[in-house]
Amino acid sequence: MNRLTALLAKVMLAGTLVSAAIIAAGLIWYLSAHLGTPPGDHIFAGEPKYYESPVEMARHALALDQIGHRRSLVMIGVFLLLLNPLIRVALASVGYLLGGDRLYAAISAVVFAVLLVSFFW
Amino acid sequence: MTQPLFDIAVAAASFFAGMVGAMIGLGGGIIITPLLVLGFGIDMRYAMGAALCSVIATSSGAAAAYLRDGISNMQIGMFLCIATTIGAVCGAMLAVVLDQSLLAIIFGAALLVTVALSLGKRSEALVEPDDSDPLAKSLRLPGTFPSDRGPVRYGVASVVPGFLIMWVAGVLSGLLGIGSGAFKVVAMDQIMRIPFKVTTATSNFMIGVTAAASVGIYLKKGYLDPALVAPVALGVLAGAFAGARLLTVVPVKLLRGIFLVAVTVIAVQMIARGMGISIG
Numbered sequence A: 001m002n003r004l005t006a007l008l009a010k011v012m013l014a015g016t017l018v019s020a021a022i023i024a025a026g027l028i029w030y031l032s033a034h035l036g037t038p039p040g041d042h043i044f045a046g047e048p049k050y051y052e053s054p055v056e057m058a059r060h061a062l063a064l065d066q067i068g069h070r071r072s073l074v075m076i077g078v079f080l081l082l083l084n085p086l087i088r089v090a091l092a093s094v095g096y097l098l099g100g101d102r103l104y105a106a107i108s109a110v111v112f113a114v115l116l117v118s119f120f121w
Numbered sequence B: 001m002t003q004p005l006f007d008i009a010v011a012a013a014s015f016f017a018g019m020v021g022a023m024i025g026l027g028g029g030i031i032i033t034p035l036l037v038l039g040f041g042i043d044m045r046y047a048m049g050a051a052l053c054s055v056i057a058t059s060s061g062a063a064a065a066y067l068r069d070g071i072s073n074m075q076i077g078m079f080l081c082i083a084t085t086i087g088a089v090c091g092a093m094l095a096v097v098l099d100q101s102l103l104a105i106i107f108g109a110a111l112l113v114t115v116a117l118s119l120g121k122r123s124e125a126l127v128e129p130d131d132s133d134p135l136a137k138s139l140r141l142p143g144t145f146p147s148d149r150g151p152v153r154y155g156v157a158s159v160v161p162g163f164l165i166m167w168v169a170g171v172l173s174g175l176l177g178i179g180s181g182a183f184k185v186v187a188m189d190q191i192m193r194i195p196f197k198v199t200t201a202t203s204n205f206m207i208g209v210t211a212a213a214s215v216g217i218y219l220k221k222g223y224l225d226p227a228l229v230a231p232v233a234l235g236v237l238a239g240a241f242a243g244a245r246l247l248t249v250v251p252v253k254l255l256r257g258i259f260l261v262a263v264t265v266i267a268v269q270m271i272a273r274g275m276g277i278s279i280g
Helices: A001-034 A054-062 A069-098 A101-119 B003-026 B030-041 B044-069 B072-093 B099-118 B135-139 B161-174 B181-191 B196-220 B226-246 B254-275
Strands: B143-144 B152-154
Touching: A001 A069, A001 B003, A001 B044, A001 B226, A054 B226, A069 A101, A069 B044, A069 B072, A069 B196, A069 B226, A101 B072, A101 B196, B003 B030, B003 B226, B003 B254, B030 B044, B030 B099, B030 B226, B030 B254, B044 B099, B044 B196, B044 B226, B072 B161, B072 B196, B099 B161, B099 B181, B099 B254, B135 B161, B135 B196, B143 B196, B161 B181, B161 B196, B181 B196
Parallel strands: none
Antiparallel strands: B143 B152
């Protein structure tokens, strides 16, 4: 169990730092193309549909000719950040299972299922 | 004002919110949303989306440190996460249909309760491991935490009431885009009688998982604007880190008092905003 907690701590810290770095890089890149644009968060308009799927997000980030590709890079960083807790719970579940703790492997699996439903439903 | 200047201002405010949050023991999420709404005129939905992302960022960072120190109780955290994640999904589904002004009022009220809770006394009456709730025993919730005098064993009481209150904490988290750490701590500390140190550490582990359950719904409803999420999440994360460091060198009691008064004023303004009254 101690090795699992140590691994979890490392994954969580690394995941946070990596996603923060991608978000920061994406933000600077995005802002450099919008030096004169006025901010638009005063009125809620909803965000484009392509942010719903990671595959679409990646496609937009890589397609250099498309509007919004710089924002998509920020969004990929945000998405990685949001995946952090999911990975945390999945790892815990596998760790419990390998350690022979079926009760807590099942409990973690239930939490993971709720997260999956909320994300990909 | 242009987008870059706006984002720098938002990042600075988020840094401040994260720092204050770390110092007075509230999360950054419950402080940054009113700042964005009242100070920057941002729509409540975008503000909640950005705040919830910042909650995930800070809780992952803080929880990593606690896990390493062996204070968190993974069993308690994971078991109660069933309640908080289901609650968070319910809360987020409610948030997308409720009227914005009603949400602002609920937010202000939750903020006032949070301040009251953080002023309240901690429960010192711990339970002996052998006197634990039988359900807690079969779930193997009682544990130990490290102290100066070696490991301390502790018991866990009232599992079912604690579980139900955790569901409510989850609903609030999804409904308002906050970590609802203060409510989680109450359920564990006051009701389940878990030692405060363990409670705080375990709640940090749970906050990120709970927030993740509602953020997927926020994402689908278009609440996450990357141009806003980025400065808020990075600002709060850096601020929380700085705040945790500053805790050892600043007059915490005085600052805590000042900030709690400020947060109370903000809460009242949120309620007034929701009711359509403009003050200050």
